[in-house]
Amino acid sequence: xSEMSLEHAAAHAEHHxxxxxxxxSNAKLAMWLYLASEVVIFATLIAVYLIFRSNYPEExxxxxxxxxxxxxxxxTFVLLTSSWAMVMGLREAQKNNSQGLVRWIGLTALLGAxxxxxxxxxxxxxxxxxxxxxxxFGMRFYAPTAFHGAHVIVGVxxxxxxxxRGRKGYFNAQNFLGVEIFGLYWHFVDVVWLFLFTIxxxx
Amino acid sequence: MASITAPMGGETRSIxxxxxxxxxxxxxxxxxxxxxxxxxxxxxxxxVIGGALAMLIRWELLxxxxxxxxxxxxxxxxxxxxxxVMIFLWVIPMMAGFGNYLVPLMxxxxxxxxxxxxxxxxxxxxxxxxxxLLGWFIGPPEAGWTSYPPLSTLYSPDGQTLWxxxxxxxxxxxxxxxxxxxxxxxxxxxxxxxxxQMPLFVWAVLAxxxxxxxxxxxxxxxxxxxxxxxxxxxxxxxxSNGGDVLLWQNVFWFYSHPAxxxxxxPGFGMVSEVLATHARKPIFGYRAxxxxxxxIALVGFTVWAHHMFTALQPELRIPFMITSMIIAVPxxxxxxxWLGTLWGGKIHFTTAMLxxxxxxxxxxxxxxxxxxxxxxxxxIHVHDTYFVVSHFHFVLFGGSVFLIYSGLYHWFPKIxxxxxxxxxxxxxxxxxxxxxxxxxxxxxxAGLEGMPRRIAVYDPMYTNIxxxxxxxxxxxxxxxxxxxxxLVHSLVAGERVGANPWxxxxxxxxxxxxxxxxxxxxxxxxxxDPYGYGTEEATAYLDALDRRFPPPTKLPPTAAVPHPEPxxx
Numbered sequence: 001x002s003e004m005s006l007e008h009a010a011a012h013a014e015h016h017x018x019x020x021x022x023x024x025s026n027a028k029l030a031m032w033l034y035l036a037s038e039v040v041i042f043a044t045l046i047a048v049y050l051i052f053r054s055n056y057p058e059e060x061x062x063x064x065x066x067x068x069x070x071x072x073x074x075x076t077f078v079l080l081t082s083s084w085a086m087v088m089g090l091r092e093a094q095k096n097n098s099q100g101l102v103r104w105i106g107l108t109a110l111l112g113a114x115x116x117x118x119x120x121x122x123x124x125x126x127x128x129x130x131x132x133x134x135x136x137f138g139m140r141f142y143a144p145t146a147f148h149g150a151h152v153i154v155g156v157x158x159x160x161x162x163x164x165r166g167r168k169g170y171f172n173a174q175n176f177l178g179v180e181i182f183g184l185y186w187h188f189v190d191v192v193w194l195f196l197f198t199i200x201x202x203x
Numbered sequence: 204m205a206s207i208t209a210p211m212g213g214e215t216r217s218i219x220x221x222x223x224x225x226x227x228x229x230x231x232x233x234x235x236x237x238x239x240x241x242x243x244x245x246x247x248x249x250x251v252i253g254g255a256l257a258m259l260i261r262w263e264l265l266x267x268x269x270x271x272x273x274x275x276x277x278x279x280x281x282x283x284x285x286x287x288v289m290i291f292l293w294v295i296p297m298m299a300g301f302g303n304y305l306v307p308l309m310x311x312x313x314x315x316x317x318x319x320x321x322x323x324x325x326x327x328x329x330x331x332x333x334x335x336l337l338g339w340f341i342g343p344p345e346a347g348w349t350s351y352p353p354l355s356t357l358y359s360p361d362g363q364t365l366w367x368x369x370x371x372x373x374x375x376x377x378x379x380x381x382x383x384x385x386x387x388x389x390x391x392x393x394x395x396x397x398x399x400q401m402p403l404f405v406w407a408v409l410a411x412x413x414x415x416x417x418x419x420x421x422x423x424x425x426x427x428x429x430x431x432x433x434x435x436x437x438x439x440x441x442x443s444n445g446g447d448v449l450l451w452q453n454v455f456w457f458y459s460h461p462a463x464x465x466x467x468x469p470g471f472g473m474v475s476e477v478l479a480t481h482a483r484k485p486i487f488g489y490r491a492x493x494x495x496x497x498x499i500a501l502v503g504f505t506v507w508a509h510h511m512f513t514a515l516q517p518e519l520r521i522p523f524m525i526t527s528m529i530i531a532v533p534x535x536x537x538x539x540x541w542l543g544t545l546w547g548g549k550i551h552f553t554t555a556m557l558x559x560x561x562x563x564x565x566x567x568x569x570x571x572x573x574x575x576x577x578x579x580x581x582x583i584h585v586h587d588t589y590f591v592v593s594h595f596h597f598v599l600f601g602g603s604v605f606l607i608y609s610g611l612y613h614w615f616p617k618i619x620x621x622x623x624x625x626x627x628x629x630x631x632x633x634x635x636x637x638x639x640x641x642x643x644x645x646x647x648x649a650g651l652e653g654m655p656r657r658i659a660v661y662d663p664m665y666t667n668i669x670x671x672x673x674x675x676x677x678x679x680x681x682x683x684x685x686x687x688x689x690l691v692h693s694l695v696a697g698e699r700v701g702a703n704p705w706x707x708x709x710x711x712x713x714x715x716x717x718x719x720x721x722x723x724x725x726x727x728x729x730x731x732d733p734y735g736y737g738t739e740e741a742t743a744y745l746d747a748l749d750r751r752f753p754p755p756t757k758l759p760p761t762a763a764v765p766h767p768e769p770x771x772x
Contacts, residue, residue: 136444
């Protein structure tokens with residue numbers, strides 16, 4: 001037993017050297033874990049708002065009258081549309097159509113940028129109405145929405161990079177992981193917005 | 204016979220002797236082994252700084268009056284920086300260093316899943332350390348490592364902002380590192396190593412990484428709000444402006460209680476390796492140890508408010524008392540499993556083993572005082588006294604630091620190809636063990652007698668006990684230099700050893716010491732049971748390993764430092 005030769009070990013190793021089956025790629029798993037930690041940060045910021053919301057419902061209602069729902073509803077629609085464009089882009093990549101991919105991801109970036117722009121418009125209006133970051137409502141409003149806005153900006157830059165790589169023919173029906181990973185992030189940003197929209201503007 | 208008797212498949216050509224140069228460790232590298240050493244050396248540097256701060260604290264406390272500090276604020280800065288440095292720049296990065304070095308090796312992998320991300324996570328640490336220490340010059344943070352508002356918002360100078368930024372960077376580093384560990388452990392195990400064949404250190408790192416991914420973002424969120432309060436004119440934590448001080452305490456402890464397990468769980472993993480290897484016995488209760496790590500990770504999220512018994516609504520005390528006591532159960536399972544491992548083993552009293560045994564005895568004391576603190580009536584009595592200080596030093600120094608020492612003696616030969624000097628090691632152990640006990644055990648008594656923590660001027664009735672504590676602390680401080688000398692001395696003059704000086708069955712030993720750049724030539728085959736000591740198969744496997752990587756012949760016998768021969772597998 002103890003004189004077992006290395007040849008035997010080599011033969012034995014043959015069937016051991018098959019790479020482990022992976023049901024989820026490294027990059028995708030890492031992205032999911034990253035998003036899990038992002039959920040926690042947003043949850044903290046949202047909780048800060050919710051505590052205030054339940055303690056001072058009257059104050060929040062006053063601000064709601066100030067805010068109005070038209071602009072933010074348009075903005076929500078813009079962001080949802082961008083997620084749709086994202087899905088279409090991924091579909092084009094899977095269909096081996098680089099041009100279509102670039103077009104749809106470009107649209108995603110454009111809609112994301114429009115969202116940030118409209119958020120800027122809304123911030124300016126709110127500042128005119130006297131809701132600054134120093135006010136009790138203001139700080140709890142700006143912290144989560146601006147943090148989300150920063151995520152949209154990062155997403156827009158990322159979309160532009162995906163589009164640029166797509167232009168060079170980097171993605172195709174066999175290799176679209178890069179688009180998928182970006183998609184995970186982009187849909188996450190979208191879903192977070194749906195929470196923020198519901199919790200801050202609607203209820 | 205289906206058992207595995209030799210470590211390597213395919214390749215039989217000899218491995219070129221690796222020769223990493225010092226310059227490789229000073230620059231960006233994506234080799235997990237270099238990154239691991241970078242973590243270890245960086246955190247040792249901060250250990251010395253944090254230790255120096257501790258010495259200053261003990262110097263100040265030699266007499267009941269102000270000696271060293273000219274005012275209380277200076278003393279506040281001392282213990283604030285001491286705590287922050289020791290936790291965030293010593294224990295946590297040190298554990299990350301062991302994880303980085305060992306996890307890919309134990310999995311038989313060539314590197315981590317994301318080598319670049321790994322390097323990035325490390326390189327966030329030096330700037331964070333610099334930011335934190337720069338605070339010393341622009342008005343050091345004074346609010347303690349917990350930085351409760353309003354101390355940290357209204358009363359602490361600008362260094363507090365740098366403190367928050369530094370912790371932000373360290374938090375991001377920690378999250379990125381943890382994501383990397385989880386992906387590596389899930390996706391890069393070799394064929395033949397299911398979750399239940401993983402070394403327990405890998406289990407512990409997995410549990411730690413899960414905590415880091417889910418708890419550290421709470422710190423990130425809280426720090427963001429704290430920075431906004433300090434620089435952007437918000438008042439999240441200022442009740443006079445619609446804020447809430449308890450918000451910080453809740454969110455902070457929702458991170459920082461799980462964080463105490465970030466500081467100890469990898470050590471629990473290390474001690475499982477050390478005990479089984481140096482007692483030449485299969486680990487007792489493998490699954491119990493693995494699962495109890497997960498249980499600790501889970502229950503760790505439900506106990507945070509026991510840090511706030513005196514601040515919280517009284518009706519929440521009992522539930523948190525219950526969860527805090529429940530979390531002692533998985534820890535107890537581990538302790539008894541380790542004792543079961545030792546029972547009937549062939550114990551080799553190497554320095555690694557001595558520190559592991561020292562950990563068992565000291566950590567139990569910290570665990571018992573932990574259960575005492577979890578019970579509300581005791582906690583209210585000793586709240587904010589030296590009893591608390593004693594408790595967390597027993598679990599952090601008697602726990603984490605003893606385990607780090609044990610790990611250094613155990614894995615130094617793998618990292619460098621040379622043994623740490625065992626005679627110096629034993630001196631290090633004895634002095635550390637004794638001076639540690641006399642530094643921290645009397646603090647229980649001081650605390651029960653009512654001495655508050657975080658004060659520079661105390662009632663003269665505590666003078667004697669504080670002098671005992673301070674003198675022991677100075678000895679404890681000096682012991683660190685025995686280790687540092689040993690590390691440097693053994694690096695150049697330590698006894699050369701082969702691949703597997705301790706005859707261990709885990710995969711990190713199935714390659715040269717130090718391992719070549721891609722760890723293994725060919726694909727290593729894990730032994731079916733990482734702790735299957737004492738069987739014929741294990742002996743055959745270890746002998747084959749020695750033939751594959753012959754230990755250096757001790758030509759000048761006088762040069763060889765005697766160390767216990769672990770015979771009989």
